[in-house]
Amino acid sequence: MVNPRVHITKSPADLEKFVADAVHNVVVFDNNPFPVVIGVSGGSIVPVVAKALEPYAGRNIRIFAVDERLVALEDADSNTGAYLKLLPPAFKDKFALLPVDVTNASVAATSYESILRSWKVPQTEGGLPAFDLLFLGMGPDGHTCSLFPGHELVKYSGPAWVLSIEDSPKPPPRRITVSLPVLLAAKRNVLIATGAGKAEVLHKIIDEKDQGYPTSKLFSALNTDWVLDEASAANVANE
Numbered sequence: 001m002v003n004p005r006v007h008i009t010k011s012p013a014d015l016e017k018f019v020a021d022a023v024h025n026v027v028v029f030d031n032n033p034f035p036v037v038i039g040v041s042g043g044s045i046v047p048v049v050a051k052a053l054e055p056y057a058g059r060n061i062r063i064f065a066v067d068e069r070l071v072a073l074e075d076a077d078s079n080t081g082a083y084l085k086l087l088p089p090a091f092k093d094k095f096a097l098l099p100v101d102v103t104n105a106s107v108a109a110t111s112y113e114s115i116l117r118s119w120k121v122p123q124t125e126g127g128l129p130a131f132d133l134l135f136l137g138m139g140p141d142g143h144t145c146s147l148f149p150g151h152e153l154v155k156y157s158g159p160a161w162v163l164s165i166e167d168s169p170k171p172p173p174r175r176i177t178v179s180l181p182v183l184l185a186a187k188r189n190v191l192i193a194t195g196a197g198k199a200e201v202l203h204k205i206i207d208e209k210d211q212g213y214p215t216s217k218l219f220s221a222l223n224t225d226w227v228l229d230e231a232s233a234a235n236v237a238n239e
């Protein structure tokens, strides 16, 4: 049986529509008095996610980079900066902005987390934030956010929402990232993995149920949609 959480898009327009619908559904059908809180990752998903967010400048939304590099906002490596370059100026007030002093990763993680807490994001019984929607990417090694295979951060199960990392194998090395339990606590994750470089890892996770990758747990969880393209789905039987 085809897994209903695996979506093999047929074209870039098809993928854009999936992402746009995900944002639309959470923004338009939300009737809470609180802001809709959306988490975003960096990498190749930035343009498609920015395009999906763009129509909602007038809405009560807040956006949090669930994986951020410890660089200034103007730096080409800043994920938040990459989104802001593509979005209208009104979005600057919607993003959590890293503290100006970005030299200490663990201080940055604590103060970035305090921004999310100040938004009064709903929490699970276990005290983790329940993001309305998270957009995640995935590397060919099965990492997501800055949760890399074999790294101790993948095993973290404590109360902190945002963790610091000084030795990311993907440059730049100094970053902050939400924890895996935070990803599992989100109301919905949309994990976008495109391109032939991700075909093998997707086959392992989806078909072989390989538990060895940071993203494997998201496959077993019911809160994640896997959005592929034909190149990344080339080895996926999805049966």
Ligand SMILES: O=C(O)[C@H](O)[C@@H](O)[C@H](O)[C@H](O)COP(=O)(O)O
Pocket (backbone or CB within 6 Å): 041, 042, 043, 044, 045, 067, 068, 069, 079, 136, 137, 138, 139, 140, 143, 144, 145, 146, 170
């Ligand atoms: O800031 C980052 O580096 C990301 O949050 C990271 O987790 C990214 O999403 C994956 O590495 C996939 O990146 P690509 O889509 O560019 O392959």
